[in-house]
Amino acid sequence: MAKRHHTHAIEVQLLREGIVESKHQVQAVVCDRRGRVLSAAGNPEFGSFIRSALKPFQALAVTSTGVIERYNLSDRDLAIMCSSHQGTIEQARQVFRILWQCAIEPDQLQCPTPAGKRSPLEHNCSGKHAGMLAVCQQRQWPLTTYLKRNHPVQSLILGKVAELLHMPPDEFIGARDDCGAPTYFMQLNQMASLFGQLASGDNLDMERIVRAMTHYPELVAGEGHFDTEVMRLSQGELVSKSGSEGIQCIGRIGQGMGLAIKVADGAKRAKYAVAIQLIRQLGWLEPEIADTLAERFCILSDFKRLTVEGELAML
Known part of the structure; x- marks a missing residue:
């Protein structure tokens, strides 16, 4: 985009007893399901890995291939596939159920076993990995190499993303996420467009994913965590998914609008503060719900709080 389309980035300040202690710079963009930039703070084409x-x-790859019907999987199973969960007993058991239904052993999971845990089932990406393995089992693709970028299941996933963004698959820059699976480098407007399409209701496969995430938000993150609380408090109006290194994406269900946020230094606390500020500005939540979220994620203690300077500008 030309420089005239760039707007001021957002700044998040950590105040300790009213005195600025730290600052974070944040880029954000809102797009519709057709990829048109509606408003932004900073550079809408800012690039980053989309992560989780x-x-x-x-x-x-699961909803579009008949895997759910073949193995009698539920919306709870689909929700945990989309999750960055906390490794609770309930969440790990949900991942195990997917593998059980597909006749796959837990040791086929190639995500790491978290420090202090006993099984890869407790890794926050285990649901995603179980979904990939389920597709491999149904298609009779190799299970041992499912994380390689040239594996059929990864080609299937990339093809779906490329189709949504109207790009050739070979134009995507990929890298390994911390769990070993591929993730991709994208512009913020592309991330926002993806979530606009996810929330539009125009695609039955994505609509089922949204329904699973919003009906079972406790599986998508966990009690007290941002994605879970946003989806629970919005009562099915927003679909929310965090990514590491300061990525946060939210879709306005039924309106086909997506919001993507990137914190330059990767701070988790800053992306939550900005997300709350921007969904308030956009009118995507009732003010009292936004206030509740702000109390949980912006007031860090009796003497520490986060403040947000800046807002989205129309382009």
Whole structure:
């Protein structure tokens, strides 16, 4: 985009007893399902890896191939496939159920076993990995190499994302996420467009993913965590998915609008503060719900709080 389309980035300040202690710079953009930029703060074409915000689109490999019907999987199973969960007993058991239904052993999971845990089932990406393995089992593709970028399941996922963004698959820059699966480098407007399409209701496969995430938000993150609380408090009006290194994406269900946020230094606390500020500005939540979220994620203690300077500008 030309420089005249760039707007001021957002700044998040950490105040300790009213005195600025730290600052974070944040870029954000809102797009519709057709990829048109509606408003932005900073550069809409700012690039970053989408990280775990890709998970709802990786789950398209499951919803579009008959895997759910073949193995009698549920919306709870689909929700955990889209999750960055906390490794609770309930969440790990949900991942195990997917593998059980597909006759796959847990040791086929190639995500790491988290420090202090006993099984890869407890890794926050285990649901995503179980979904990939389920597709491999149904298609009779190799299970041992499912994380390689040239594996059929990864080609299937990339093809789905490329189709949504109207790009050739070979134009995407990929890298390994921390769990070993591929993730992709994208512009913020592309991330926002993906979530606009996810939330539009125009695609039955994505609509099922949204329904699973919003009906079972406790599986998508966990009690007290941002994605879970946003989806629970919005009562099905927003679909939310975080990614590491300061990525946050939110879709306005039924309106086909997506919001993508990137914190330059990767701070988790800053992306939540900005997300709350921007969904308030956009009118996507009732003010009292936004206030509740702000109390949980912006007031860090009796003497520490986050403040947001800046807002989205129309382009």
